[in-house]
Amino acid sequence: MHLAYPAVLSALLFCTGLYGVLARRNAILVLMSVELMLNAVNLNLVAFDVWLSKAAVETLHSGQALTLFTITIAAAEIGIGLAIVLAVHRNRGTSDIDKLRDTAEGPDTDGSDRDALTAAQGEKAEATA
Numbered sequence: 001m002h003l004a005y006p007a008v009l010s011a012l013l014f015c016t017g018l019y020g021v022l023a024r025r026n027a028i029l030v031l032m033s034v035e036l037m038l039n040a041v042n043l044n045l046v047a048f049d050v051w052l053s054k055a056a057v058e059t060l061h062s063g064q065a066l067t068l069f070t071i072t073i074a075a076a077e078i079g080i081g082l083a084i085v086l087a088v089h090r091n092r093g094t095s096d097i098d099k100l101r102d103t104a105e106g107p108d109t110d111g112s113d114r115d116a117l118t119a120a121q122g123e124k125a126e127a128t129a
Contacts, residue, residue: 006047013040027085027095031078038074042067 013036020033049063089095 003047003051006043010040010044010047013037013043025096025098027088027097028082030097031081031085035074035078038070042070045070
């Protein structure tokens, strides 16, 4: 088998995962896209290991060993990532990445965020009254 077939498939999988990371708003779908990208890397590692083992008689199959390490790290990453997403969803009520941006940035020091928040709460109270 030619090396081009798994390499092209791996490139397509990686590009699909990259699109998922950049375009999706849901944190779980972003984690799934990262997993897709890691699987593309695993496919590439195994394909190049098989291709290089034909040239040498005694090989260590280092591509397959690296693939096992990558799968182990990916399993740990998805477990921790899902735990974080579930904890954030319980606290905030959403897993939308854009709505969680205030968690990382924090409030403005000049008070403009506080003024906008009080005005929005006042408008909401007027609308419900």
